Amino acid sequence: MDSKTTENVMMLSYDRFGHYAPHYDFLNFSTDSDNWWYKTYGDRLATALFIIKTAEKGGGTVFPKMKVVISPEPGDMILWFNANIKFEQEDLSFHGACPILAGRKIAMSLWIRCRQHKDLKCQMNDKILSHELNDIIRNFD
C-alpha cells in the first residue's frame, strides 16, 4: 500500500479507566467537501492498529455490532475495513477501546485512505466483489 495514502500515525496511550468510545473511523464527508485529504485520497478505507503494549486488565478493541472483542498481544497488528466495496461506511466497523482496568495500553493507529494506491494490481471499483478485495490487498508487492 502506498504510504502517501495514509494519514500520519497517531499514538494512543491509555491509562487506568482510559477508553475510546465506540465510533466509526469512516468520515462520511459530503462529496463537495473542501477537505484536502478527502478530495485527494478519499475516505478512510481501513485502519491498521499496531499494539505496542497491552494493559494488564481491560483495553481490548471492541466491535459491538459484531459482538467481538479483540485482545491482542504486543507486536500484533489489527486491521479492519471501514468501507464496503462501494466505499460506503461499513456498518460493522463500529468500534472502540474498552476501559483499562489495570496497567497501560500503548498503540499506534494508521488510517489508510481509499484512493491512489499505485501499488495495487488493479484499481478498486464497484465491480470488484468483496472476496476479490481481500485478494487484492494480499497480493500487492
Ligand SMILES: O=C(O)CCC(=O)C(=O)O
Ligand atoms: O485503541 C483502540 O483499540 C481503538 C483505536 C481506534 O479506534 C482508532 O485508532 O481509530
Ligand SMILES: [Fe+2]
Ligand atoms: Fe477508531
